[in-house]
Amino acid sequence: xxxxxxxxxxxxxxxxxxxxxxxxxxxxxxxxxxxxxxxxxxxxxxxxxxxxxxxxxxxxxxxxxxxxxxxxxxxxxxx
Amino acid sequence: xxxxxxxxxxxxxxxxxxxxxxxxxxxxxxxxxxxxxxxxxxxxxxxxxxxxxxxxxxxxxxxxxxxxxxxxxxxxxxxxxxxxxxxxxxxxxxxxxxxxxxxxxxxxxxxxxxxxxxxxxxxxxxxxxxxxxxxxxxxxxxxxxxxxxxxxxxxxxxxxxxxxxxxxxxxxxxxxxxxxxxxxxxxxxxxxxxxxxxxxxxxxxxxxxxxxxxxxxxxxxxxxxxxxxxxxxxxxxxxxxxxxxxxxxxxxxxxxxxxxxxxxxxxxxxxxxxxxxxxxxxxxxxxxxxxxxxxxxxxxxxxxxxxxxxxxxxxxxxxxxxxxxxxxxxxxxxxxxxxxxxxxxxxxxxxxxxxxxxxxxxxxxxxxxxxxxxxxxxxxxxxxxxxxxxxxxxxxxxxxxxxxxxxxxxxxxxxxxxxxxxxxxxxxxxxxxxxxxxxxxxxxxx
Numbered sequence: 395x396x397x398x399x400x401x402x403x404x405x406x407x408x409x410x411x412x413x414x415x416x417x418x419x420x421x422x423x424x425x426x427x428x429x430x431x432x433x434x435x436x437x438x439x440x441x442x443x444x445x446x447x448x449x450x451x452x453x454x455x456x457x458x459x460x461x462x463x464x465x466x467x468x469x470x471x472x473x
Numbered sequence: 474x475x476x477x478x479x480x481x482x483x484x485x486x487x488x489x490x491x492x493x494x495x496x497x498x499x500x501x502x503x504x505x506x507x508x509x510x511x512x513x514x515x516x517x518x519x520x521x522x523x524x525x526x527x528x529x530x531x532x533x534x535x536x537x538x539x540x541x542x543x544x545x546x547x548x549x550x551x552x553x554x555x556x557x558x559x560x561x562x563x564x565x566x567x568x569x570x571x572x573x574x575x576x577x578x579x580x581x582x583x584x585x586x587x588x589x590x591x592x593x594x595x596x597x598x599x600x601x602x603x604x605x606x607x608x609x610x611x612x613x614x615x616x617x618x619x620x621x622x623x624x625x626x627x628x629x630x631x632x633x634x635x636x637x638x639x640x641x642x643x644x645x646x647x648x649x650x651x652x653x654x655x656x657x658x659x660x661x662x663x664x665x666x667x668x669x670x671x672x673x674x675x676x677x678x679x680x681x682x683x684x685x686x687x688x689x690x691x692x693x694x695x696x697x698x699x700x701x702x703x704x705x706x707x708x709x710x711x712x713x714x715x716x717x718x719x720x721x722x723x724x725x726x727x728x729x730x731x732x733x734x735x736x737x738x739x740x741x742x743x744x745x746x747x748x749x750x751x752x753x754x755x756x757x758x759x760x761x762x763x764x765x766x767x768x769x770x771x772x773x774x775x776x777x778x779x780x781x782x783x784x785x786x787x788x789x790x791x792x793x794x795x796x797x798x799x800x801x802x803x804x805x806x807x808x809x810x811x812x813x814x815x816x817x818x819x820x821x822x823x824x825x826x827x828x829x830x831x832x833x834x835x836x837x838x839x840x841x842x843x844x845x846x847x848x849x850x851x852x853x854x855x856x857x858x859x860x861x862x863x864x865x866x867x868x869x870x871x872x873x874x875x876x877x878x879x880x881x882x883x884x885x886x887x888x889x890x891x892x893x894x895x896x897x898x899x900x901x902x903x904x905x906x907x908x909x910x911x912x913x914x915x916x917x918x919x
Contacts, residue, residue: 398795402795451645458560462559463559464558473850
């Protein structure tokens with residue numbers, strides 16, 4: 395038995411925790427509120443790895459089949 | 474000053490301030506700048522004795538330099554300014570390297586690329602969900618109804634076709650045929666013996682896999698004759714087996730050579746049969762849930778295909794490559810690797826299922842479905858208990874499934890329908906707020 399971080403798995407895209415300023419800029423850019431973003435739960439294995447708390451926003455850099463790279467955002471919720 | 478040069482040319486040269494000594498140093502371009510045709514300039518220089526060849530080479534060299542130098546730098550900066558997806562930028566960068574262009578040509582190309590991209594974008598107010606549903610639904614009618622198929626991997630049967638597609642979109646907790654693809658570390662992936670040993674290590678082995686079972690009704694006991702060859706193959710001794718059986722099932726086990734004699738707690742027929750069932754289902758060795766392993770060689774590396782899935786345990790096994798382990802149980806992926814990995818898995822599983830049937834569906838439709846299924850942070854099915862069941866509108870929910878229940882519940886709770894969606898507006902006979910129906914334009918004739 396050895397430790398394995400799920401962040402290294404091929405199917406898990408890169409998750410980045412955003413700072414408050416970055417969140418503000420993001421919401422302004424897309425004219426949305428945090429509640430309108432897709433969600434991710436605090437119990438999610440990735441959230442545990444990057445120590446995300448409820449209310450944080452994570453930026454996800456996906457490998458897209460169409461665009462090469464695609465950005466996505468998720469609001470961390472209790473769960 | 475003449476020396477065989479026409480008087481007109483001489484006049485121009487004098488006007489430009491050329492003296493004989495200056496003229497000797499001058500190159501063709503200098504003369505052209507002064508207003509002499511290049512053919513004339515060459516003949517002048519020839520008469521003076523300046524070596525023309527070198528200056529000509531210089532000229533052509535300069536043109537190439539200027540072309541390449543300007544383009545590459547400009548290409549990069551121009552590409553940086555564009556709002557295009559990285560894949561298109563990469564393709565442009567790659568293709569532009571192979572051709573020589575002027576700046577105007579470059580601008581033209583970029584403009585056309587951007588125009589084509591903007592044209593290809595989905596238009597505002599487009600009913601993307603409906604289009605996605607149709608795009609997945611229509612090929613669904615062509616899919617086979619047959620459930621089992623031996624796809625590439627001999628011996629392991631996998632649910633494919635329509636049943637599998639339904640399974641994916643319904644986000645079933647456990648698929649009907651769970652299966653894993655395990656790739657191995659570089660050190661052992663080419664070594665057949667090491668791979669086989671690892672496979673024995675992982676595969677769940679029950680007592681019944683190791684020998685033949687017989688029930689002795691007269692003595693009320695179970696006798697298992699262990700197979701010596703199997704034991705050495707799986708590197709386990711008869712003593713080990715007896716001990717592990719005692720530990721796991723807590724029964725009286727006696728070892729007599731290669732014979733295991735097991736007594737049930739109470740000597741009853743029912744008890745005996747239950748014990749057999751227990752022996753069958755308990756794994757003495759390996760990972761519970763991995764029922765069978767098939768080893769296949771795929772371009773110079775051995776890959777393990779398993780019947781049954783246990784992602785969390787497999788990830789922590791020695792010898793396997795944890796970054797490339799795959800399972801077809803999407804809920805398990807959501808639990809172990811997170812919601813984003815589950816989204817990727819929904820997309821790849823659905824695409825593979827469709828592709829295997831020879832159907833090409835644009836990945837964007839599947840991506841939309843996967844996004845809807847995962848946007849709440851957990852895997853939701855597309856259906857009554859998931860996305861369709863969570864719609865805000867009563868009429869829309871009632872139109873989908875179990876109509877009466879929804880209407881009754883809504884009446885009891887006094888629900889209000891805002892008539893903001895598509896379905897409810899179709900029901901009440903209003904224009905839907907989609908496409909041109911969502912644009913409020915007033916034409917003032919005059």
